[in-house]
Amino acid sequence: MSEILGSLWWLIISLGVLVTLHEFGHFWVARRCGVKVLRFSVGFGKPLWMRVGKDGTEYAIGRIPLGGYVKMLDEREYEVGEALAQQAFNRKSVWQRIAITAAGPAANLILCVLFLWGMFVIGRPDFAPVVGSVNGIAAESGMRRGDTVLQIGDRVTPTWSEVQMALIPHALDRDDVAVQVRSENGSQLTRHLRLSKLPASFDERRAVEVMGLSGRHQLIPAVIGRVSPGEAAWGVLAEGDRITAIDGDPIASWNDIAPAVGRLGERGGNAMIEVARNGDRLALEIAPKRMKRENGEEFWGLGVAPPATIGEPKRDAVLRYDPIDAVPAAFRESVHQARELFAMIGRAFTGRVSIQNTVAGPVTIGRAANAYASNGPAWYLQLLAMLSLSLGILNLLPIPILDGGHLLYYLIELVKGSPVSERVMAAGHFVGLALIASLMGLAFYNDILNNLVR
Template identity: 45%
Template sequence: MNPFFGSVFWLAVTLGVLVTFHEFGHYWVARRCGVKVLRFSIGFGNAIWKHIGRDGTEYQIAAIPLGGYVKMLDAREGEVDLALRDQEFTTQPIWKRIAIVAAGPGFNIIFTVVAFWLMFVLGRADYAPVVTAAPQSMAAEAGIQPGDRLLTVGGEPVTSWSGSIDAIANALLSRTPLAITVSDRNGAQRSLVLPLNRLPAGEDIGHYMGKLGLQLAPPPAIVDSVSPSDPASLAGLRAGDKILSVDGIAVKDSSDLGKQIGIAAAKSPQLTLEVERHGKPMPFSMTARMESPDGGAPRWVIGVTQVAPEAATQHYGPLKALIESFNLTWQRTTDTFSMVGKMLTGQASTKNMIGVIGIAQAANMSAQAGLDRFLEFLGLVSLSLAIINLLPIPILDGGHLLYYLIELIKGSPVSERTMIAGQYVGIALLFTLMGLAFYNDIHRIILPS
């Protein structure tokens, strides 16, 4: 699918699922608390589909798919029939109003736990933290060698590439030196320090990652399988053979093999590969041929697939997956609050905020990466929606909860004048944040890191 249309499609899926779940939380708890729901809307603006349910609730899908709402019977919005007075929102005990408002973010958190649980049950594909460093990068200067395995980051053990990156990302935001422990290909351990304090202030996490230059190391050029009747098979190559050189030019790793074949075959399709088999070097001659794999650009091939990077798939039974899901939800929650705190104190740049364009791009990339990654993405966005909605900003759920807290303390509701003023402040804050996030998205497109 085209990246643009893919991003639009998966953004619609993401918002459709998460907004529906969020609003269903408000709806379900309101109904359980005896409050009449007049409308359940996914999206804003004019309805493109609507249905009146047996309960009298109007269910609709609106034209602007950037949110949704549940409209309840509310005396502040018009006269209420005396027969329905007990179903009106503002006359409910304060604990019911708090429960109804908190239910939206609460259901988003439940969704996050379920999404992470399903991801772990299906298997979360990942790689072992075997790394290399880009030339002249901060990681290279710190002493990272090709094939090093990360053992600890900031004193905490790591067992996967994504887990390592998560730990490093938190340190990048603070730009503080980060202690790591690695082991080389022979198992010898070393303690290193990534001097993150040398990073320039005011940049986003993507820019910092580029400066750090820590990368997943490609595996050695070891043959995983050979295609029958292809040049490598006819020449006698077998699974397990390690390709050392092409026409006398050393092959550094699996990512380098295709490059060296292309360079050599452009001069002459007749190739000589030196291969290590059972510890002994052996020469093999073959004739490369030009192909267009998967409909892509034509290139020189010899008909081998190579060993993939070392896997570190997290695949658990239902109970263990639930425990890991709660752990990951808690970790992501603390990470999010940590990032918000660092942005408020100026430790981290507001350039790390992303808007609807960034979310759309991330939705498309995660969907292309597989169901496990898309479930993780949905869980993360759902958790972010919960946290954002709980911020004490008027017009958000957190703002309403703040009003109810004040009501509990002072013994009477916040005045209508105060609530109206708060709405204006909330709208201004919300549009400021949305504008900043949108600006960041455009800046990343025009000036990528």
């Protein structure tokens, strides 16, 4: 229940901030262009609170907090007296109307840069970009445990989050990519990750895992939480033992146990298992047994399991810049994320990625906002930056009823020298409403599929 309430709260806060500042962009430029603003509302529906400012504008907070709007004087909607006619939106030049319309998305793009600047200055706690376990394609490509990932393609990777964000686009495109690493012995090398070998279809949300990579922080310590009665380890190992070696093979994490036990079982006979127990180092004799998983599959096992609850790994890296260096860094990151967003839209339209993982609804956004906020202010600012960028770019799409659709009308007006006919605008609004309704339906469907059905 707490997660549901937290997700709802952060959804309202996030969208409230972004939409309000988007609408403020329209409001501020409209006022500078001499347009009379009738109402500035945060939220939709009947106002819960409203007051009239000295400028004659009604400032309101609506019952439905997910959105907002700016209502301007317009002769196409109201009968306007001659005294106020020059303050009507439709009386302004096409360039002024373009400026007013573009101000909302522009405000979101500016906010993206500001939020990222704040994130860089505060410092985002993260995990070091050190490889933990390697298998599959990553192992075949030469990646090794203990490699510190320095750069993927042309993107520097100071933290593990940057490693993931840099790898995912290449995985989606099945592009082989050069990975600059520093090995455990300190030498700098170039590994070539052969992502063209990825299967034709895979869970895009698990792209990095599918290619066979995990971070050092994702490794589970090789500490025994439970010993099954009657199995190989019963009477030999104890809860709390930390396994350090099996038959001479060093064990660094729980991931190393199964392969080592499998090799020991195939070899046959007893072997020594080394453990750390209460500050002592012990060498104990053990022989694995054939065991069965729930699906009936047989394997060599000891009959041990990790602790039921494992604490959160400690963050050992921080992505931070000083206030001056954070300015160009914020601009670079905004441009990079904008390119990636357009690329993702292109992948969705060409069918290279699932629409299920491209269009997010309010449930997904709320859960993400709650998770990011719980990780600290820097993480939440990063989420706000990405949402603001997405909102700005979405509104610039040339779909009637969106800002981009209105901008398209004004560009046509510049070319033909007269406004688009009301008949064309009405048809465009009908098409726009249908497209937006379809998009919203898809977003809610994805929410149900990704969050409620799982």
